[in-house]
Amino acid sequence: MQLKPSAPVRRRVTPAVAALCLTASAATLAGCGSPDAKAGGDGNTDKGGTVRVTDATGTKVAVPEDPERVVALSEMDLDSSLALGVEPVGLTAGRGQQGAPAYLAKQAKGIPVVGAVTGPNIEKVVRAKPDVILAGQLADKQVLAQLRKIAPTVVTIDKSKDWRTSLRLTGKVLGKDDEADGFLDDYRAKTDALKKDLGSHAGATVSVARYSAKGTAVMQQGVFISDVLEDLGFKRPGIQNREGEGHSTPISDENLKKIDGDWLFIGTLSANGPDADLFDKLTHKPAYEQLDAVRDKHVTEIDGSKWTSLGGANAAVSVLADIRKAMVE
Numbered sequence: 001m002q003l004k005p006s007a008p009v010r011r012r013v014t015p016a017v018a019a020l021c022l023t024a025s026a027a028t029l030a031g032c033g034s035p036d037a038k039a040g041g042d043g044n045t046d047k048g049g050t051v052r053v054t055d056a057t058g059t060k061v062a063v064p065e066d067p068e069r070v071v072a073l074s075e076m077d078l079d080s081s082l083a084l085g086v087e088p089v090g091l092t093a094g095r096g097q098q099g100a101p102a103y104l105a106k107q108a109k110g111i112p113v114v115g116a117v118t119g120p121n122i123e124k125v126v127r128a129k130p131d132v133i134l135a136g137q138l139a140d141k142q143v144l145a146q147l148r149k150i151a152p153t154v155v156t157i158d159k160s161k162d163w164r165t166s167l168r169l170t171g172k173v174l175g176k177d178d179e180a181d182g183f184l185d186d187y188r189a190k191t192d193a194l195k196k197d198l199g200s201h202a203g204a205t206v207s208v209a210r211y212s213a214k215g216t217a218v219m220q221q222g223v224f225i226s227d228v229l230e231d232l233g234f235k236r237p238g239i240q241n242r243e244g245e246g247h248s249t250p251i252s253d254e255n256l257k258k259i260d261g262d263w264l265f266i267g268t269l270s271a272n273g274p275d276a277d278l279f280d281k282l283t284h285k286p287a288y289e290q291l292d293a294v295r296d297k298h299v300t301e302i303d304g305s306k307w308t309s310l311g312g313a314n315a316a317v318s319v320l321a322d323i324r325k326a327m328v329e
Contacts (some may be wrong), residue, residue, distance in 0.1 A: 049064060049065040049066070050062040050063060050064060050065060051063055051064075051065050051172070051175070053154065053169070053172045053173055055154045055155045055156065055169065056137075056154075056155045056156055056157055056158035056165075056166075056169065057155045057158075059155070061152050061153065061154050062152060063132050063152045063154065063173050064131050064132060064152070065175060066175050067131045067132040067173070067174060067175070068131060069089045069128065069129055069130045069131045069132075070086055070088045070089060070130060070131075070132055070133075070134060070174065071088060071089060071090040071091075071114060071125055071128050071130040071132075071133045071134065071151070072088040072090065072091050072092065072134045072136075073092045073114075073115055073120050073125075073133065073134060073135050073136050073138060074092055074134070074135075074136025074137060074138075074156070074157065074310060075092070075094045075095070075100075075101050075104075075136075075309055075310040075311070075312065076136060076156070076157055076161075076163060076166055076310045076311060076312040077092075077134035077135075077136050077156055077157075077166075077170065078091045078092070078100060078101075078104060078108060078111075078312070079101075079104060079163075079311070079312025079313055079314050079315055080134075080156070080163075080166060080167045080170040080171075080312055080313055081134065081170065081174065082104060082107050082108065082314060083167065083179075083183055083312070083313035083314050084167075084170065084171060084174055084176040084179045084180060084183070085176065085179060086174050086176065087107075087108075087111065088108075088111055088134075089111070089112070089128045089129070089130060090111065090112050090113075090114035090115075090124065090125060090128035090130065091108060091111045091112070091113060091114065092113070092114065092115040092116060092117065092120065092136070093113050093115070093116050093117070094117070094269075094305050094309060094310075095117050095269055095305065095309045095310070096212075096268075096269030096270045096304070096305065097269070097270060097305060098113075099111075099113050101305035101306065101309060101315075102270065102303055102305040102306070103303055103305060103306040103314070103315060103318055104314065107314075112124070112128060114127075114128055119138070119140065119143060120138075120143065120147065122143075122146050122147070122150075125147065125150055126150055130150065130151040131151055131152075132151055132152050132153075132154065132173060132174075133147050133150065133151050133152065133153040133154070134154055134156050134170060134173065135147060135153050135154060135155045135156065136155070136156055136157050136310075137155065137156075137157035137161070138155060139155075154169070154173050156169050156170055156173070157310075160222075161222065161223065161224065161310070162227060163224055163227070163311050163312050163313060163315075163316060164184060164187075164313075166312075167180050167183065167184065167312075167313050168180050168181075168184075183313055186317075187313070187316060187317060187320075190317060190320050191231050191232060191320065194232060194320055194323065194324055194328070195232055195233055197324070197328045198232075198327060198328060199328075201262075201263075201327045201328075202233060203233055203234065203235060204234060204235065204261075204262040204263055204327075205234070205235040205236065205237050205261040205262045205263070206229055206234040206235070206236065206261055206262065206263045206264075206265065207236070207237050207240060207259050207260060207261030207263070207264045207265070207266075207293070208225050208226075208229070208240070208264075208265050208266070208302075208307060208308065209251070209259045209264065209265075209266040209308075210248055210266070210267065210268065210269065210304045210307075210308040211266060211267070211268055211278055211279055211282050212268060212269065212278065213278065214250070215250055215251070215252065215253065216250070216251045216252075216253070216256060216259060216266075216282070217248035217249055217250045217251060218239065218240055218248065218249050218251055218258065218259055219240065219244075219247075219248055219307075219308055220239060220240055220241075220242055220243060220244030220248070220249055221236075221240070221241065221242060221243045221244070222243045222244065223244075223247060223248075223308075223311075224309070224310060224311025224312075224315065224316075225307050225308060225311065225319065226240070228311075228316050228319050228320070232320075232323070236261075237258070237259075237260060237261040238258050239258065247309075248308065253285065253287055254287070256285070256287040256288060256291070257287070257290075257291065259291070260291045260292050260293055261292075261293055262292075262293065262296075262298060263293060263298045263299075263300070263326070263327065264291065264293035264294070264298060264299045264300070265299075265300050265302045265307060265322075265323075265326070266279070266282075266299065266300075266301065266302065267279060267301050267302035267303060267304045267307065267308070268304050269304040269305050269308070269309070270304070270305065279301055300322065300326040302322060306318055306319065307319060307322075
């Protein structure tokens, strides 16, 4: 369980990588992705097949008009790319995962891992030969500078971490604006339909928690799943109505009542490995058995890599399906 976002790992370019960048032709370096000081409005196309976009930090970047080799350095970037019909040539392992988040594992099968939540592996990014890099919420200026020597690099996630905003920006970068708009239209339609079908459960209090070897944690405001639940008009219990200091907030077994709600969605980041049997152990604890949601049989075990991580477009639609199955069908 990650209670606070991991600090970015500072990496230096090895001599081999430095040599690779320094010996590149002048034409290649011109397209390496340094911020474009002369860039105009978003969507303007330069001669040579590049499009100028403004990333989540306000930096203007010239990207290929039709990128063919995309590296995704966050779970949300991977999700957005796949949702838009683009298969990256490199991905960052998800939280608690060896590769792609479990809910994207099938779609992302075979894509090389070029980094972790803590940061990219520069050498592996170089080997992926990207023509554009989606840098998620990466804030380390030294690492960004290294990446921009490899390919145009776009920070895609702003401080709000809103997956819809990120999807629209990724659509611009990948030349998939129409696909992004279409996906969001479909999401809104699915959301409206589910709200209608919830019937008497509309406006219920919904709790989302994650369980790991370190204990239980709840998802507060300012994270992916809270945005989806807000779209559906659900209420949240207790501290889940407030912004948290990190990605999730720990709750002791003595205070397990704080995860209670009309409905409880809870799970671990991974169904395999050391966390595989943890949820079953939790269900046998007296404090858990006394929760109202448990007594009412309103508990659903979830894929934590989808519900309680960075999220994204595919995750949002899949969460809607999970909620429909639990609360409507």
